[in-house]
Amino acid sequence: MKATWEKIEKNLGVLDVEVEADRVAAALDKAFNKVVKKVNVPGFRKGKVPRSIFETRYGVESLYQDAIDILLPEVYGEAVEQAEIFPVDRPEIDIEQFSKGEAFKFKAKVIVKPEVKLGDYKGIEVAAVAAEVSDEELSQELERLQERHAELAVIDEGTAASGDIAVIDFDGSVDGVPFEGGQAERYSLELGSNTFIPGFEEQVIGMGTGDFKDVEVTFPETYHAEELANKKAVFKVKVHEIKRKQLPELDDEFAKDVSEFDTLDEYKEDLKKQLLNRKEQEAQGVRENEVVEKAAANAEIEIPEAMVQSEVQNMMRDFDNRLRQQGMNLEMFLSFSGQSQADLEGQMKDDAMKRVRNNLVLEQIGKEEKLEATEEEINQELSNMAEQYKRPVDEIRNILASNGSLDSLREELVLRKTIDFLLENSVEGAPAAKEETATEE
Structure with a gap:
C-alpha cells in the first residue's frame, strides 16, 4: 500500500x-x-x-x-x-x-491535529496561594454537615416553605392542551431550588398536604421548545407530602454519629485539618491552572472547530451523567430550565476551546522535554485503580487494554508530569487576592 x-x-x-x-x-x-x-x-x-x-x-x-x-x-x-x-x-x-x-x-x-508553536513556558510567574482555615469557614462547614445529616420528616400540619421537599403530581397544559414533559406523579421538588419554570416553585410554597391548586406560569421567551416560548401554562398541582429537614444538634452525640471521635471539640479539630488539606489541594489546583493557562496563552495554535465540537460533546455527556446521578436527565433539565441543547452547548464552547488548547500545549511541552510515563508509574496507577474498585490489578489492566484506554492512561500520566514540570520551573509571584467565599464541599 x-x-x-x-x-x-x-x-x-x-x-x-x-x-x-x-x-x-x-x-x-x-x-x-x-x-x-x-x-x-x-x-x-x-x-x-x-x-x-x-x-x-x-x-x-x-x-x-x-x-x-x-x-x-x-x-x-x-x-x-x-x-x-x-x-x-x-x-x-x-x-x-x-x-x-x-x-x-x-x-x-x-x-488533523494542529501544529503547536510554543512560546515561553519556563519561568512563568505564578501567584502564591495561602491555605488557611478561619473560624467562620469551620462554622460554615459544620452547618453543611448538619444539612447533610439532617433527617427528612413528613410534616402533618402547616404549609410548604422554601427549603422543603414537596412531593407533588402536576399536569401542565397550554390553552387546555397537554404538552410533552408537562406531567409527572409523586415528583419530589425542593422548593427554592429554581429547577422548574420561573414562578412555579413560589406558588407551591404555602400549599398544604392534600391541597390542589392551579399554578399559572409563563414560559420564557427563550424557551427551547418554540411552540411553548412566551406561552402561558396552567399546571394542576396536588401535594401528597411535605418533607422538612430536621437538623441535628451540634454536640458530642453528633460527633459520635458522624465520626470516630467522642467529643465535638475533637471532631472540630480534625475537621479543621481536613479543611486545611482540602484548601491546600485547591491552592495547588489554582497554581496548576494558572501556569497551564499562561503557557497556553504564550503559544500559537489554530484549533480546528471539529476538536472544539468533539470536546463540547464530551462535556455534554459528563453533564448528562451528573444529572442522572441526581435523579434527573438532560431532557428534563432542558425542559425545566427553558434552554435548548444548542443553548447549553453554546455556553460550554469557550471552556471546550480552553480545554483543547491547554491539552495541545501540554502535549507539545511534554514532547519538547521528552517526558514519559514509566512502566513503574503506570503499574502504580493501575494498583491505585484496583484498590479503588476492589478488583485485581491484572483485571483492570486487561479491561483498559481491551478498550484502548491503556494508552489514554499513559497520556494522562504524561500530562500530569508536564504540569508538575511547569510548576517546578515557575517563579512565585505576589500572593493571590483572597476570595471572600466559603470553602466548597
Whole structure:
C-alpha cells in the first residue's frame, strides 16, 4: 500500500492512497461470502451458489460496495499511520478506482491535529496561594454537615416553605392542551431550588398536604421548545407530602454519629485539618491552572472547530451523567430550565476551546522535554485503580487494554508530569487576592 499526505491549508490536507489488487481480491472474496448467504438462485441451496454463477447473474459490481465497506476502514487506518498524521474528525472519502483485478485508489480529505508553536513556558510567574482555615469557614462547614445529616420528616400540619421537599403530581397544559414533559406523579421538588419554570416553585410554597391548586406560569421567551416560548401554562398541582429537614444538634452525640471521635471539640479539630488539606489541594489546583493557562496563552495554535465540537460533546455527556446521578436527565433539565441543547452547548464552547488548547500545549511541552510515563508509574496507577474498585490489578489492566484506554492512561500520566514540570520551573509571584467565599464541599 502507498499513502502520501499533502497539506492544503492550516490543518486540512489530502491523503492519497493506493491499495494492491490482491487486497481488493481478498475483500471481494469476503464480500461474496457475506452476500451469498442471503441469495436465492433456483437449483442451489442458499449459501451454496458458485461464485461464477453469482457474478454471471448479478455482476461482480454488486459486490463492490460491501468490499469497500470491508477494506476501507482497515486501509485508511494503515494509511494514517504510514503518513504519521493524527486526524481529529471523520474524513471525506473520494473513491477514484475500485474494480476487480485493479488497485483500489481513493483520496481522503482529513482535518488533523494542529501544529503547536510554543512560546515561553519556563519561568512563568505564578501567584502564591495561602491555605488557611478561619473560624467562620469551620462554622460554615459544620452547618453543611448538619444539612447533610439532617433527617427528612413528613410534616402533618402547616404549609410548604422554601427549603422543603414537596412531593407533588402536576399536569401542565397550554390553552387546555397537554404538552410533552408537562406531567409527572409523586415528583419530589425542593422548593427554592429554581429547577422548574420561573414562578412555579413560589406558588407551591404555602400549599398544604392534600391541597390542589392551579399554578399559572409563563414560559420564557427563550424557551427551547418554540411552540411553548412566551406561552402561558396552567399546571394542576396536588401535594401528597411535605418533607422538612430536621437538623441535628451540634454536640458530642453528633460527633459520635458522624465520626470516630467522642467529643465535638475533637471532631472540630480534625475537621479543621481536613479543611486545611482540602484548601491546600485547591491552592495547588489554582497554581496548576494558572501556569497551564499562561503557557497556553504564550503559544500559537489554530484549533480546528471539529476538536472544539468533539470536546463540547464530551462535556455534554459528563453533564448528562451528573444529572442522572441526581435523579434527573438532560431532557428534563432542558425542559425545566427553558434552554435548548444548542443553548447549553453554546455556553460550554469557550471552556471546550480552553480545554483543547491547554491539552495541545501540554502535549507539545511534554514532547519538547521528552517526558514519559514509566512502566513503574503506570503499574502504580493501575494498583491505585484496583484498590479503588476492589478488583485485581491484572483485571483492570486487561479491561483498559481491551478498550484502548491503556494508552489514554499513559497520556494522562504524561500530562500530569508536564504540569508538575511547569510548576517546578515557575517563579512565585505576589500572593493571590483572597476570595471572600466559603470553602466548597
